[in-house]
Amino acid sequence: MNTHNVNTAAQEPSERWGNQNLTTAQVHDLFSHIIRHGRTINNAPAAPGEGRDLTELRITDTLTWLTVSVWLLDGWPCAVSVDGFPSLVVLGNELFPG
Secondary structure, three states: OEEEEEEHHHOOOOOOOHHHOOOHHHHHHHHHHHHHHOEEEEOOOOOOOOOOOEEEEEEEOOOOOOEEEEEEEOOEEEEEEEOOOOEEEEOOOOOOOO
């Protein structure tokens, strides 16, 4: 699993996310998209898909101090989580069938 951390208060518009080549605004867009179109898995593990090749994109908002994660599976967004909340929102059935 790969993790990329960012402090949103000090972001430059050209900030990129490792091999994903995403800006902070694009990561926020992915988070919003998955929240709107995904399904909630309550009491989910902190890291979805244990043993899978996942990349975690983490953003911490310094105004609310919430840290959100967008999870990528094989380079595609598949889940989001918020630190301190025991649920995930997932797209598709790759991580949690059913």
